[in-house]
């Protein structure tokens with residue numbers, strides 16, 4: 294049986310930006326484990342006092358690379374760190390490394406980005422727009438080049454309610470925007486941010502939308518393509534079930550609510566949200582590089598860079614926010630040791646009710662706990678935890694109060710074009726998921742990989758959680774009782790007055 298996708302990667306050299314991030318780690322792992330590549334080159338910046346080489350070493354310590362660690366002598370020599378920074382001119386690469394890229398690299402996954410939705414515009418432009426321009430300039434001189442995949446997001450043009458698999462006109466000329474970010478002070482740029490980003494809800498999606506268009510203007514005649522995942526969540530099975538280390542999106546909400554901290558969010562529970570599993574998203578990305586290379590080879594002169602949306606449309610994962618939360622709130626899933634209270638999460642649409650309930654369910658308990666902490670000579674921390682959590686959930690609420698129709702026709706076509714063996718190796722058929730198992734693994738994975746809790750003590754954690762549940766219901770019914778008594782007294786007084 295032939296394996297076209299695997300053969301496509303055999304003995305190739307792959308360059309990756311964002312290899313230390315959530316998606317990037319999964320790409321590195323899958324390429325090493327399945328694709329028999331010759332080498333993987335990661336553009337890595339120094340961070341927190343660690344040089345790129347040291348960061349690479351700690352990458353191998355991550356649970357997602359456990360299978361790779363078992364065969365470390367086979368794989369370690371294949372992976373290399375190139376010191377660079379997407380926010381620097383010419384990516385901050387040395388002349389030697391630029392030369393190496395031009396001579397050696399066959400396939401590029403441009404995955405690195407500045408994802409902070411609450412960021413200043415200047416930072417987002419420099420990393421997401423200029424960083425993309427710089428990498429496209431770099432690959433122009435590359436010999437034996439097979440594919441460049443730019444990872445964007447399904448929400449880059451989220452002012453539209455129907456997201457098609459096509460390029461949308463840029464809100465502003467990318468190069469003009471870069472010049473503005475270089476020439477205007479960050480303060481001036483901040484003061485005109487709202488006018489500039491207009492109908493986009495934040496700087497992250499705005500800069501992603503601008504960067505997409507660079508593929509058309511700077512690399513139209515090259516084998517390039519645009520891949521737009523929806524919201525990426527835990528893995529289904531590869532290389533381990535339930536892995537994630539990303540708390541930006543729904544997983545952040547799930548985790549903080551499962552810990553009994555987040556109790557209310559502004560969301561319309563009936564609207565559908567597009568989440569996709571991490572491993573399936575990576576499989577689709579790897580197949581997309583192969584697919585676009587095929588298209589480019591057959592029609593180089595008339596080649597139009599393809600756009601692929603990887604969304605949950607027409608799959609069993611297209612769940613409403615309410616259904617998603619119900620799937621996760623199963624009592625047979627393992628509770629967290631770090632849970633501070635019994636889990637409950639209200640979805641509220643009205644801004645007014647949200648503000649009131651947020652005060653009652655977050656602010657009041659936070660002040661109570663902080664007062665107790667201060668009285669026992671410990672540091673108050675709940676208020677600051679709530680400030681952070683509420684900031685994130687307020688940013689996300691735009692995506693929980695709206696619904697999008699994200700076309701994914703080309704994903705289906707690509708699936709149909711894969712042979713049996715490739716389908717097995719690179720499964721991205723979301724309908725093949727067992728939803729119950731997926732959500733159970735998601736919660737277990739959060740406990741294991743994000744909170745790093747001792748899984749052998751799950752029974753003790755369950756008993757502790759039962760006590761929290763008992764406390765929760767005792768408090769709840771006592772409060773209900775306390776509020777019912779005055780009402781009962783008033784009614785009986787009125788009735789007895791009437792009788793008299």
Ligand SMILES: NC(=O)c1ccc[n+]([C@@H]2O[C@H](COP(=O)([O-])OP(=O)(O)OC[C@H]3O[C@@H](n4cnc5c(N)ncnc54)[C@H](OP(=O)(O)O)[C@@H]3O)[C@@H](O)[C@H]2O)c1
Pocket residue numbers: 310311312313314315316317336337338340377378379380381403404405406407408420444445446447501521522523524525526539542
């Ligand atoms: N996660 C999702 O749900 C999702 C959904 C749709 C699209 N996407 C897209 O998928 C891509 C990867 O996202 P992710 O979730 O993996 O994000 P992530 O975990 O935050 O990773 C971002 C990566 O970009 C790197 N990076 C950021 N600024 C850099 C700079 N100045 N120089 C060099 N590297 C830099 C980071 O490196 P450091 O380790 O040095 O910080 C990290 O490796 C992004 O393009 C994003 O837009 C993600």
